[in-house]
Amino acid sequence: MIRILLNGCNGRMGQVVSGMVKDDEGITIAAGVDTTPDRFTNDYSVYSALNTVKEKADVIVDFSNPKGLPILLAYGIEKKIPMVICTTGHSPEDKENIKSASEKVAILTSANMSLGVNLLLNLVKQAAKALEENFDIEIIEKHHNQKIDSPSGTALIIADTINNALKEKKEYVYGRHSKTGKRTFQELGIHSIRGGNIVGDHSVIFAGAGEVIEVNHSALSRDVFAVGAIRAVKYLYNKKPGFYNMDDVIINK
Ligand SMILES: NC(=O)C1=CN([C@@H]2O[C@H](COP(=O)(O)OP(=O)(O)OC[C@H]3O[C@@H](n4cnc5c(N)ncnc54)[C@H](OP(=O)(O)O)[C@@H]3O)[C@@H](O)[C@H]2O)C=CC1
Numbered sequence: 001m002i003r004i005l006l007n008g009c010n011g012r013m014g015q016v017v018s019g020m021v022k023d024d025e026g027i028t029i030a031a032g033v034d035t036t037p038d039r040f041t042n043d044y045s046v047y048s049a050l051n052t053v054k055e056k057a058d059v060i061v062d063f064s065n066p067k068g069l070p071i072l073l074a075y076g077i078e079k080k081i082p083m084v085i086c087t088t089g090h091s092p093e094d095k096e097n098i099k100s101a102s103e104k105v106a107i108l109t110s111a112n113m114s115l116g117v118n119l120l121l122n123l124v125k126q127a128a129k130a131l132e133e134n135f136d137i138e139i140i141e142k143h144h145n146q147k148i149d150s151p152s153g154t155a156l157i158i159a160d161t162i163n164n165a166l167k168e169k170k171e172y173v174y175g176r177h178s179k180t181g182k183r184t185f186q187e188l189g190i191h192s193i194r195g196g197n198i199v200g201d202h203s204v205i206f207a208g209a210g211e212v213i214e215v216n217h218s219a220l221s222r223d224v225f226a227v228g229a230i231r232a233v234k235y236l237y238n239k240k241p242g243f244y245n246m247d248d249v250i251i252n253k
């Protein structure tokens, strides 16, 4: 039985993961951590800080807030517990710190745990290579009105995947408010919409002369992220230190 320590257990994703784990005989939640520990009654102990957790765990799952990253990494390294980091909104420095930490303990990180978005990443890589000489590329992401980071972590990994596939690198342009002048071919536009309870929607538009190709993923429920996180836990259990992503779980398994 794999024991999870769930960081951010009383948030939207934490509660979906908690519900899903109950139906899985191979894993259990040993304990949770949340800055609002009493928001829900859970069938495991919830602590307000990682360093007060008493239970032993095999894998940490993090759906919390980027501000908690230094404490999370220090705890995972000290206790030698592999970490599935799903939180978004990390700074470039945070991302470097995650990579350095993965030299000491196994870390799997992905801004989007769904099977669909990870397939989309492979599709847009192929499209970008085929269309790079004369198509403009724009990304539009839509999320619920409670989301605190923008653009979404997924929009950023889509942009990076495209840019890595291109011979001529793009310059990211976030919205075009107060920007005058024509769009240049070097631009890769990234646009954020926030409203209602949209779970997560990402569109990549390749706009050429006389034709437009649009690749879209819509998450209709948070279950798709929780399913991916649980698959990642099973993959990362007992893994040696290293930097892993959802391709390792879904494609290179
Ligand atoms: N990779 C993926 O597939 C997905 C990633 N996400 C990302 O996961 C994160 C969480 O999303 P969501 O569940 O919607 O957000 P919520 O705000 O609903 O949940 C976050 C929870 O973590 C708590 N929290 C805040 N800071 C800390 C901390 N330092 N340590 C422990 N717990 C903390 C919050 O408490 P409080 O309310 O008191 O602040 C809250 O209960 C976001 O970054 C989001 O973008 C979301 C969905 C899918």
Ligand SMILES: O=C(O)C1=N[C@H](C(=O)O)C[C@H](O)C1
Residues within 6 Å of the ligand: 088, 111, 112, 143, 147, 151, 152, 153, 154, 155, 199, 200, 201
């Ligand atoms: O905050 C969310 O809800 C989501 N965040 C992730 C992101 O920033 O890309 C993934 C998903 O789209 C939901």
